[in-house]
Amino acid sequence: NFLKFNLFILTVISFDIFSYFVGNIFGKNKLTKISPNKTIEGLFGGITFSLALSLLFSYNFNIIINTKLCIFIIIIIFSALIGDIIESYFKRKNNLKNSSNFIPGHGGVFDRFDSFLFSIIIYAVSTNI
Numbered sequence: 563n564f565l566k567f568n569l570f571i572l573t574v575i576s577f578d579i580f581s582y583f584v585g586n587i588f589g590k591n592k593l594t595k596i597s598p599n600k601t602i603e604g605l606f607g608g609i610t611f612s613l614a615l616s617l618l619f620s621y622n623f624n625i626i627i628n629t630k631l632c633i634f635i636i637i638i639i640f641s642a643l644i645g646d647i648i649e650s651y652f653k654r655k656n657n658l659k660n661s662s663n664f665i666p667g668h669g670g671v672f673d674r675f676d677s678f679l680f681s682i683i684i685y686a687v688s689t690n691i
Contacts, residue, residue, distance in 0.1 A: 563689070565623050570685045573616045573635055574642045578677045581608030581643075597650035605643065612639055634688060641684040642677035649676030 585604020593600040616635045620627050 565625060566689065567685075569616060569619055569625065569635075570638060570681070572619050573612055573638045574677050574681055576615045577608045577612035577639050577642050578646070579608075580611035581605060584608065584611070594647060596647055596654060600647075600650075608643075609636075609639055637684055637688070638681050641681035645678065645680035646676045649679060 581600070581604040584607025585599070585601040588603040588607065589601030591602040592598060593602050593605055613632075613635055617627060617632075619625075620631060625631065
C-alpha cells in the first residue's frame with residue numbers, strides 16, 4: 563500500500579529528526595553508552611513528534627486511525643531506534659566515528675539509513691500479516 567509505505571517513511575524520518583533536535587536542545591540524561599549523544603529527552607521528543615505527525619498524516623489521507631495503527635507506528639519508532647543503536651554499536655566497535663564525509667557535519671551516509679535497517683524488516687513483516 564502506497565500510503566502505508568509513505569507513513570512508514572514519515573514515521574522513521576520524523577523520529578530521527580525530532581530525536582536529534584529535542585535531544586540537542588533539552589537532552590541531559592544519556593540513553594545508552596553505545597551511542598553517547600542519544601538522550602532520554604531526545605527519545606521521548608522523537609516518539610511524541612513522530613507519533614503526532616504520523617497520526618496527522620493518517621488523518622489527512624483518510625487512513626483509519628485505530629489501536630492497530632497506533633501499535634504499528636510505535637513498533638516502527640522503536641525498531642528505528644534499535645536500528646540506530648545497532649549501527650552505532652558497529653561503528654564504535656570498528657572505531658569509526660563517521661562512516662563517510664559525504665554529508666558534511668554529519669555522521670555519514672549510514673546515519674541517514676541506520677534507522678531504516680531494522681524497521682524496514684518490521685514493516686515488511688507487518689504488511690504481510
